[in-house]
Amino acid sequence: MHQYVGLIVLFPLIGLFINGLFGRKIKNEKLIGSIGSGAVGLSFLVAIGIFVEMLGMPAEERGSVVTLFTWIAAGSFKVSAAYQIDQLSIFMTLVVTGVGFLIHVYSIGYMHGDRGFWRFFTYLNLFIFAMLNLVLADNYLLMFLGWEGVGLCSYLLIGFWYDKKFDGVGITWTGDAGNKAFWVNRIGDFAFMIGMFLIFKEFGSLTFNEVMGGAENLAVGNSNVFWITLLLFIGATGKSAQIPLFIWLPDAMAGPTPVSALIHAATMVTAGVYMVARNSALYALAPDTMMVVAVVGALTAIMAASIGIAQNDIKKVLAYSTVSQLGYMFLALGVGAFTAGIFHVMTHAFFKACLFLGSGSVIHAMHEEQDIRHMGGLKKVMPKTYWTFLISSFAIAGFPPLAGFFSKDEILWKAFADGSGVLWAIGALAALMTAFYMLRMVTLTFEGEPRWAADKHPHESPSSMTIPLIVLAALAVVGGFIGVPAVLGGGNAIHQWLHPVFAQAEKTMALPEHHNHALEYALMAISVAIAISGAWFGYRMFKKDPEADGRISSKLGFIYNLLSNKYYVDEGYDGAIVQPVVKTSDRFLFGFFDVRIIDGIVNGSASLTAWVSRLMRTAQSGVVQNYAALIVVGTLIVLGLIIIG
Amino acid sequence: MIPIHYYLILSAVMFITGVVGVLTRRNAIIIFMCIELMLNSVNLTFVAFSSYLGNATGQMFVFFVMAVAAAEAAVGLAIVIALFRNKQTVNINDVNILKW
Numbered sequence: 001m002h003q004y005v006g007l008i009v010l011f012p013l014i015g016l017f018i019n020g021l022f023g024r025k026i027k028n029e030k031l032i033g034s035i036g037s038g039a040v041g042l043s044f045l046v047a048i049g050i051f052v053e054m055l056g057m058p059a060e061e062r063g064s065v066v067t068l069f070t071w072i073a074a075g076s077f078k079v080s081a082a083y084q085i086d087q088l089s090i091f092m093t094l095v096v097t098g099v100g101f102l103i104h105v106y107s108i109g110y111m112h113g114d115r116g117f118w119r120f121f122t123y124l125n126l127f128i129f130a131m132l133n134l135v136l137a138d139n140y141l142l143m144f145l146g147w148e149g150v151g152l153c154s155y156l157l158i159g160f161w162y163d164k165k166f167d168g169v170g171i172t173w174t175g176d177a178g179n180k181a182f183w184v185n186r187i188g189d190f191a192f193m194i195g196m197f198l199i200f201k202e203f204g205s206l207t208f209n210e211v212m213g214g215a216e217n218l219a220v221g222n223s224n225v226f227w228i229t230l231l232l233f234i235g236a237t238g239k240s241a242q243i244p245l246f247i248w249l250p251d252a253m254a255g256p257t258p259v260s261a262l263i264h265a266a267t268m269v270t271a272g273v274y275m276v277a278r279n280s281a282l283y284a285l286a287p288d289t290m291m292v293v294a295v296v297g298a299l300t301a302i303m304a305a306s307i308g309i310a311q312n313d314i315k316k317v318l319a320y321s322t323v324s325q326l327g328y329m330f331l332a333l334g335v336g337a338f339t340a341g342i343f344h345v346m347t348h349a350f351f352k353a354c355l356f357l358g359s360g361s362v363i364h365a366m367h368e369e370q371d372i373r374h375m376g377g378l379k380k381v382m383p384k385t386y387w388t389f390l391i392s393s394f395a396i397a398g399f400p401p402l403a404g405f406f407s408k409d410e411i412l413w414k415a416f417a418d419g420s421g422v423l424w425a426i427g428a429l430a431a432l433m434t435a436f437y438m439l440r441m442v443t444l445t446f447e448g449e450p451r452w453a454a455d456k457h458p459h460e461s462p463s464s465m466t467i468p469l470i471v472l473a474a475l476a477v478v479g480g481f482i483g484v485p486a487v488l489g490g491g492n493a494i495h496q497w498l499h500p501v502f503a504q505a506e507k508t509m510a511l512p513e514h515h516n517h518a519l520e521y522a523l524m525a526i527s528v529a530i531a532i533s534g535a536w537f538g539y540r541m542f543k544k545d546p547e548a549d550g551r552i553s554s555k556l557g558f559i560y561n562l563l564s565n566k567y568y569v570d571e572g573y574d575g576a577i578v579q580p581v582v583k584t585s586d587r588f589l590f591g592f593f594d595v596r597i598i599d600g601i602v603n604g605s606a607s608l609t610a611w612v613s614r615l616m617r618t619a620q621s622g623v624v625q626n627y628a629a630l631i632v633v634g635t636l637i638v639l640g641l642i643i644i645g
Numbered sequence: 646m647i648p649i650h651y652y653l654i655l656s657a658v659m660f661i662t663g664v665v666g667v668l669t670r671r672n673a674i675i676i677f678m679c680i681e682l683m684l685n686s687v688n689l690t691f692v693a694f695s696s697y698l699g700n701a702t703g704q705m706f707v708f709f710v711m712a713v714a715a716a717e718a719a720v721g722l723a724i725v726i727a728l729f730r731n732k733q734t735v736n737i738n739d740v741n742i743l744k745w
Contacts, residue, residue, distance in 0.1 A: 622742075625668050628668055632668065
């Protein structure tokens with residue numbers, strides 16, 4: 001099966017071309033949707049085939065590289081379009097194609113009647129194609145191709161409804177939100193590229209296998225590796241929305257909801273996590289970078305969670321929740337728990353995709369209303385959406401034995417054991433907030449009395465939308481069982497599966513084995529208590545009084561305003577970076593440099609020519625006798641020269 | 646026999662008179678006459694040398710020059726008349742339309 005890995009990437013490409021070239025003519029939504037979803041479904045089946053085959057092999061034979069063709073060859077520099085199949089890449093491929101397939105199916109229902117229906121599926125297929133290149137690439141350059149490709153799709157899909165208004169700092173149209181995402185990502189991509197150049201300088205190759213092989217000979221604390229890993233991590237902060245580059249993700253909610261689910265929750269934003277995990281052997285050599293990763297992750301987790309408490313847009317809450325959960329993943333990576341980070345990528349993909357799709361179902365039913373203060377009482381009219389949404393909320397809040405419990409608990413335990421108590425405390429506090437705002441949102445949306453206008457008639461969504469919800473909710477329930485920790489008597493299958501990929505990093509870091517089961521149980525109990533109390537608090541407070549926000553803001557005005565305005569980060573960036581850049585461009589680059597220097601050179605050469613011409617023109621008097629006199633003078637000079645010579 | 650340099654001096658004086666006339670006078674007809682003067686001074690030189698050297702080539706040239714001068718006089722006078730019909734003047738200071 002290994003040799004068929006090209007097919008995984010090929011199917012979305014075919015779907016992309018069919019829908020992209022003929023979609024406008026096909027017009028049949030069912031057909032367009034089936035082509036788009038079918039392409040991803042086929043990729044998923046091939047990925048399962050490869051996965052099953054890998055299961056049947058001994059662990060050390062599971063990795064392989066399939067080279068399709070030589071992409072770039074220049075002297076000693078050679079890059080191939082080659083796909084690396086190993087435990088990590090096939091795992092990510094399964095998540096991308098599996099969740100991607102469900103979201104494609106959901107989109108058939110959600111995008112029904114949209115005039116850009118075919119365009120939407122073309123972009124989605126392009127996204128899957130780019131994302132698969134990202135996770136399957138065997139070298140940094142091909143990965144970067146996918147990395148940029150998903151960024152492009154993100155831009156295209158955020159601004160999909162380009163003529164729709166969208167409100168944000170410096171943003172009036174959805175297209176502006178797309179631009180913002182693109183620009184912020186550009187900063188990270190720049191760092192990623194510098195990191196890539198440094199890798200080539202240090203290791204003389206861009207393939208993962210050769211770089212990791214070269215890393216074996218390097219000492220821990222190597223300064224080049226420190227810069228490489230730090231630059232790659234800055235790239236990851238852009239793509240995966242970490243401090244300081246997280247600001248684009250909440251505005252990315254301008255796109256259609258399936259896009260938010262697929263790109264801005266389940267798959268693309270986890271690319272940074274995957275990239276760091278892929279380079280685990282390098283990161284293990286740079287403990288300083290690891291510390292940075294862990295601290296940035298923890299701070300992002302708590303900052304975004306606290307913002308999520310005070311948001312009223314259902315998608316904004318989920319967006320900040322995504323940023324916060326991504327922070328957890330980086331916290332895990334930073335303390336060396338690569339498996340836990342990847343595990344959380346998977347469980348998060350399940351429940352967050354389900355939550356976003358559920359919110360899409362709600363928005364659909366409420367006729368594009370997104371403000372949860374104007375919802376309420378939807379439990380009765382859309383029970384399927386309610387139950388799947390509730391289950392996923394419990395999963396993200398960390399209720400045992402749902403998926404989120406296992407992955408989040410493992411991250412917190414590793415943060416405590418291999419990191420520090422402070423990191424654990426920040427993570428635990430963020431978990432408390434997560435449970436609180438999730439249940440606040442559920443309560444305001446589905447419970448209590450309806451607060452919507454009487455002329456709205458919410459209804460349950462069609463089955464093409466509810467079936468993916470049910471499948472994802474089911475995955476959010478059972479997904480965690482592949483990572484049941486040993487203390488709970490589980491085999492922790494995902495650890496054993498991914499172990500060969502991270503073996504080199506684990507050997508380098510030489511983290512101690514933990515046998516303090518009592519402590520692990522205690523922390524687990526605290527996690528559960530946190531989840532339950534946060535959820536209970538959120539439920540009670542907003543069940544009793546949907547207007548509780550107003551009460552809080554009158555008491556804690558300053559803090560509440562700080563949170564609901566997202567710590568004024570956007571305003572701060574606007575004032576500190578955007579406006580100075582705009583002003584510099586306007587006043588210096590345009591007003592001075594362009595107008596004076598560039599235009600000055602152009603106009604100057606013209607006026608110099610004119611000036612010289614004015615001088616020369618005086619000889620051309622138009623009086624024939626002057627010319628005749630000059631002829632005489634010339635003749636005399638020539639004669640004189642002949643006579644003298 | 647009159648020495649050759651007498652002829653040459655007379656010819657040079659005539660020629661310079663012609664040049665100065667062409668360069669300084671403003672009346673087109675006088676300029677025209679000055680040109681004739683220059684041509685005839687050259688003719689004088691040709692004839693003088695022809696006689697001095699005992700060679701008829703110079704006299705042959707004189708006939709050519711006279712033929713050209715006759716043609717030139719016809720064209721030139723026609724121009725002057727055309728000019729006068731258009732501008733009612735033969736003062737070349739008034740004929741400076743070559744200057745932009």
